Amino acid sequence: MTLDAKLVVTRPAFTLDITLEVQPGEVVALLGPNGAGKTTALRALAGLTRLSGGHISLRGRPLHTLPAESRPIGMVFQDYLLFPHLTALDNVAFGPRCRGVSKAEARSTAAALLKRVGLADRAGAKPRQLSGGQAQRVALARALAVQPELLLLDEPLAALDAHTRLEIRSELRRHLADFDGVTVLVTHDPLDAMVLADRLIVIENGAIVQQGTPAEVARRPRTDYVARLVGLNLYRGVADDARVKVGELLLHTFEQLDGPAFVAFPPAAVALYRARPDGSPRNLWQARIEGIERHGDNVRVHLDGPITAFADITPAALADLDLTPGQMIWASVKATETHAYPA
Structure with missing residues (x-):
């Protein structure tokens, strides 16, 4: 195991208490709503936030006793924090120079990294002369220049516009695939997490509520937040064979289970009728329309009844x-169209 961390940070109205185990070459994304503790966890790993308890071990060596500047860590901040008075080359060379590397060697390392991220021709440009995507790549090169064992990314694509984000996301995935250390990524964007990460860890209220591969988390959400994240209606009830009782509604499911269970289905699977349909489908209920909004190319209808649900229909x-x-x-x-699994 490369990274073994127990992160406990206690504040007056909030406590973060999570355990992280990350392997070499693995990219782990921390997901969660605002205030869940994602950034606190990242700052604790970096040494920017003091632990109230727990430990951080990297390759069997304790890190939590070291100051931030002594940890073998590279970090990319949300707003990149490039030095405005330095060129791209000197921004990347800054880390090695701080660690005692000669100016010539540091600049050689920086030039090689800028070439690797496709910015060899922008080495002499200052941050104000760079596009958002170029600044993000300089920030990544600067983080890699110190040859970190742990790479920390705090919302690395958040400052980009939608078009640039699409391009840089795929580039970043390629760069992370070439990094043989541990990568921990914080993001609120499910697409960033699904594309960039090998494993997702979902944090709510300072605790881990779910983790697994992107496919596992998307298929079996365990909280309302995760269900919304992956675009599913989610309910918890009690299963009896191929039926799950959710409140007063009995939902017939494809899977056969017994005991506490979740039931999930996509909004696009919900059919709507003005009058009770002929044939009476097995999963049928009456609901009040609480709201209607555009959702991509479709329309999302908010329903309230024996269960609350979203239904996606065409205009x-x-x-x-x-x-x-x-x-x-x-x-x-x-x-x-339903998917049931043990709670």
Whole structure:
């Protein structure tokens, strides 16, 4: 194990208490709502926030007793924090110079890293002359210049516009794949996490509530936050064979289970009707429309009834059904569209 950390940070109204185990070459993303403790965890690893308890061990060596400047860590901040008076080359060379490397060697290392991130021709540019994507790559090169064993990324794509973000995200994934140390990434963007990370750790209220590969987390969310993150309706109930009772509603499912269980289904699987449909689908309930909003190319309808749910329909379907907030309608979902798993 390369990184073994027990991070406990206690504040008057908040306590972070999580355990991290990350392997060499692995990229782990910390996800969670605002105030969950993601950035606190990253700052604790970097030595910028003092631990109240626990430990940090990297390759079997304790780090928590070392000051931030003595830890073998590279960090990319959300706003990059490039030195405005230095060129891209000198920004990247700064770390090695601080560690006693000669000016010539530091600049040689910096030039090689700028070439690696595709910015050899921008070595003489100062930060104000760089685009957002270029500044992000300089910040990554600067973090790698100190040959870190642990790379920390704090919302590394948040400052980019949507078009640039798409391009830089794929580039960053390639660079992280070439890094053989440990990478811990903090992000609130599920797409960034899904593309960049090998494993997701979801933090809520200072504690880990779920972890696994992106596919595992997306398929089996365990909290409302995770369900919203991956775009699913999620409910907790009690299973009896191929049925799960959620409150007063009995949902028929594809899987057969017994005991506490989750049921999830995508908003696109929810069908809406003005009147009770013929044939009465097995999963059918009456609901009130609480709101209607655009959602990508579709329309998202917020439903309140025996269960709250989102339904995604086309604009044409919205017009045909003539739906309005406050209206009572019928909603259904096929058992084959549901996914049930143990709670």
